Amino acid sequence: MSLPAAKSPYVGYRFPAEVISQAVWLYFRFPLSLRMVEEMMAARCIVVSHETVRQWALKFGQEFANRIWRRLPRTGDKWHLDEVAIRIAGIQHWLWRAVDQTGLVLDVLVQSRRDKQAAKRLLRKLLKRQCRAPRVMVTDKLPSYRAAKREVMPGVEHRQHKGLNNRAENSHQPTRRRDRRVKRFKSPRQAQRFLSAHSQIASLFHLRRDHVTAIEYRAVRARAFEMWADTSGVAAAA
Template sequence: MNTQTSSSLYKGFRYPPEIMSHAVWLYFRFSLSFRDVEELLAQRGIVVTYETVRQWCLKFGQTYANELRRRRPRCGDTWHLDEGFLTIRGERHYLWRAVDQDGNVLDILVQSRRNKQAAKRFFRKLLKELQYVPHVIITDKLKSYGAAKRELLPGVEHRQHKGLNNRAENAHQPTRLREKKMRRFKSAKQAQRFLSAFGPIAGHFQPRRHRLRAGEYRTIFQDRFQQ
């Protein structure tokens, strides 16, 4: 990752930015715990505690994710939206997720409801973040989407069919893996904080390899590391 984003960002830390950014990358890119990252760094002669790694991820994770969002090209104008279930301390929550036609994660939002008001809140968050209106949105048959869309996106085509929305449903799979590794999220706030950073960082380092030649894949990967 580019550690020149802001010199003041790393002020007061005794470790070089390259080490801290590498630790954050390891945690969000792979299904690792803080203790796993601690061991990987120790193997390279870098002695830190897992609590230090946790503090680095809290401090820099969202900053890196925001910077990647800012630098990425404009995403597609076909939005796939879906909501998944999260069980947090015995209570059901809903993870609202939007991806474009290329699989880029547009935004996520953890909410306790999936009614019309929840859908409107998610639409507003998307529009504020992306600053453009889609050509078409694709959802399942949840009626909340249609009700919210009629108020906030009246001129946008809306396709509702479960079979059309596999892209959004598949986008939940990395979250399920991390949720299992973390032994479930402890609160809605923790889930929102983690996933807001996890989505952009992990997605940035997962180009659609099956559509690329080996040379193209290596070039793209190096470019993304430079970003």
């Protein structure tokens, strides 16, 4: 007896899967506002409102990100942690981010504080998601990391040095670019929801150009697009 085919997530939508997938990809992949995505779709003779794009992003963004997470290679055993200030509705918050030694984003967490409790919350969230502790943890010299690690991961090697943590600091750049070019986040919940999806979609297209030929780079990029098509269900719906 054959198993029933999985129900398409696009059932009931007026637009085809290819259009919805493209709009969601544009919104999360590049520092574009909803109205910018609307205009780019209009350039392809696809009339869709920015509010519809917003609903698509809410519906499919995290779902696609979760699928990508399950398909990406196993993360490394060296974690780089960093925090950066962001303003949400005029109030300063902190975006905590963790990446491995290859630059793959492990997780992000928006918090209002930059103390030991905030660092502990990040470490516990990482352990729950990764299901294992790292071999090495690299941070800047913020004392909160050392205090939190002592309680949550006492046996892990901890290196604190500003110059060693460029990997995590560089990972903040896409968020900074978006913050400059697009309207700021309106609430911590909105920021967390967007950045959680954005980090995984960005990881899929985290394609390094250094030390590879143009042919090799295009091959890696083609595989990323293939995974996106499979993840978003476009390949199955085509």
